Amino acid sequence: MGFLDKFSGPLLSILRIVSALLFMEHGTAKLLNFPPTEMFAQAPEVGTLTWIAGVLELVGGALLALGLFTRPVAFVLSGQMAVAYWMVHAQQSFYPLQNQGDAAILFCFAFLYIAAAGGGPWALDRALSKKA
Numbered sequence: 001m002g003f004l005d006k007f008s009g010p011l012l013s014i015l016r017i018v019s020a021l022l023f024m025e026h027g028t029a030k031l032l033n034f035p036p037t038e039m040f041a042q043a044p045e046v047g048t049l050t051w052i053a054g055v056l057e058l059v060g061g062a063l064l065a066l067g068l069f070t071r072p073v074a075f076v077l078s079g080q081m082a083v084a085y086w087m088v089h090a091q092q093s094f095y096p097l098q099n100q101g102d103a104a105i106l107f108c109f110a111f112l113y114i115a116a117a118g119g120g121p122w123a124l125d126r127a128l129s130k131k132a
Contacts, residue, residue: 027058067123
């Protein structure tokens with residue numbers, strides 16, 4: 001047993017929470033213009049891809065931060081980031097540094113890992129399953 005093994009559960013929860021909060025920021029910027037950005041100065045029209053992405057980022061990020069429905073939410077958000085990378089970023093350049101898609105790639109694989117590993121010990125999913 002390695003030195004850090006005892007921290008793997010809590011660190012998984014921390015990865016989930018921090019990733020989710022960073023992800024939610026994209027949703028609040030798109031839908032609520034907070035924090036204010038030039039790119040999303042106006043809220044997208046309801047039903048557009050940008051609006052759908054904002055809803056997934058805001059609601060999915062909140063659910064993931066809480067650790068509620070962790071695996072399916074993380075899987076959906078991972079797919080969203082894969083689609084975002086190929087539809088938006090990859091069209092601009094082959095290189096993630098040039099097309100500014102490195103965050104989408106990191107979110108995609110972090111969420112895919114969380115979908116496989118679960119939310120960790122600090123997730124509502126775990127607390128609710130103990131009560132059931």
